[in-house]
Amino acid sequence: MSARVVTISAAFGARGDVVGPAVAERLALPFLDRAIPVQVAGEIGCTLEEALAHDGRAESGIGRILAGAARLPNVALGAMDVYLPEQAIIRPEEFVEHTERVIHQAAEQGGGVLLGRAAAVVLAGLPGVLHVRLDGPRERRLAVAAYELAKAGTAAPAGRRGRAAGGTRGPGGATGTPDRDVERMLDDNDRARTAYVKHFYGADPADPRLYHLVIDTTRLPASAAVDLIAAAARAL
Numbered sequence: 001m002s003a004r005v006v007t008i009s010a011a012f013g014a015r016g017d018v019v020g021p022a023v024a025e026r027l028a029l030p031f032l033d034r035a036i037p038v039q040v041a042g043e044i045g046c047t048l049e050e051a052l053a054h055d056g057r058a059e060s061g062i063g064r065i066l067a068g069a070a071r072l073p074n075v076a077l078g079a080m081d082v083y084l085p086e087q088a089i090i091r092p093e094e095f096v097e098h099t100e101r102v103i104h105q106a107a108e109q110g111g112g113v114l115l116g117r118a119a120a121v122v123l124a125g126l127p128g129v130l131h132v133r134l135d136g137p138r139e140r141r142l143a144v145a146a147y148e149l150a151k152a153g154t155a156a157p158a159g160r161r162g163r164a165a166g167g168t169r170g171p172g173g174a175t176g177t178p179d180r181d182v183e184r185m186l187d188d189n190d191r192a193r194t195a196y197v198k199h200f201y202g203a204d205p206a207d208p209r210l211y212h213l214v215i216d217t218t219r220l221p222a223s224a225a226v227d228l229i230a231a232a233a234r235a236l
Contacts, residue, residue: 003130003233004029004111007119009205012189013141014134015148015217015225016115022226024113027233032106033115096200116193120210121201130233133211134225136218138186144218146182212236 006023010016017033024031103122106112107129120131136144197205208214213232215225 002027003128003236005107005123005126005129006113006132006229006233007123007129008113008115008132008134008229009118009120009211010115010134010217011136011141011206012186012193013143013145013148013218014136015144015222016134018222019134019217019225019229020113020115022222023229023233026226026230027113030106030110030112031115032112093200118197118201118203118205120205121197121203124210128236130213130229130236131211132229132232133206133208133214134217135206135214136216140218142182142186145186146179149182 006027006029008016008020008023010019020033021031023029099117100122103114103117103119106114107123107126120133123129123131135141194205197203203210213229215228217225220228
């Protein structure tokens with residue numbers, strides 16, 4: 001029997017945003033990542049930014065700024081004055097409850113590939129669900145993150161230095177030395193995602209006992225990881 005639900009927990013720099021959609025395409029399943037907070041925001045009646053402020057995969061950005069600012073009636077964001085009414089404050093527990101409901105609905109109504117949101121814990125023990133963890137050593141995840149951010153143009157390109165100059169090797173043999181901003185981004189995301197799972201579920205997302213399959217995607221190419229996950233899903 002082939003698994004109709006695959007949960008993927010990915011550390012920052014472990015290429016979950018690449019592997020997740022590719023697995024969904026391979027298994028002909030919907031990919032559920034940003035669609036989850038969008039649906040939750042609609043159910044709760046808040047903005048996407050407010051929903052993302054409580055999301056386990058939220059990056060540090062406008063969502064978190066609004067979350068902190070929402071306690072004040074008027075907040076200046078850049079050159080703008082923004083009025084944030086008291087009722088805009090969303091309890092984190094309410095967001096998590098709705099997120100769990102959306103995850104269970106996805107599992108019961110056709111399945112899908114779910115990235116993050118502690119889905120492996122939420123669906124633990126449910127038959128026909130494959131739980132996967134993507135991870136790797138911090139140094140190699142930093143190299144992957146620096147390479148991917150530079151390629152996307154969202155960060156200053158990492159210097160293409162050889163190993164002798166202190167560079168680390170990224171995907172496809174590219175070398176680069178991650179700057180402090182990338183290090184800070186990785187540490188902040190690791191800390192936030194771990195805190196989310198520990199706070200709401202009392203679990204460590206890096207615990208291998210939560211998963212059927214743990215893959216170091218800093219050493220294996222994304223295509224190999226997709227092959228492994230697809231094969232495991234079909235064998236489950």
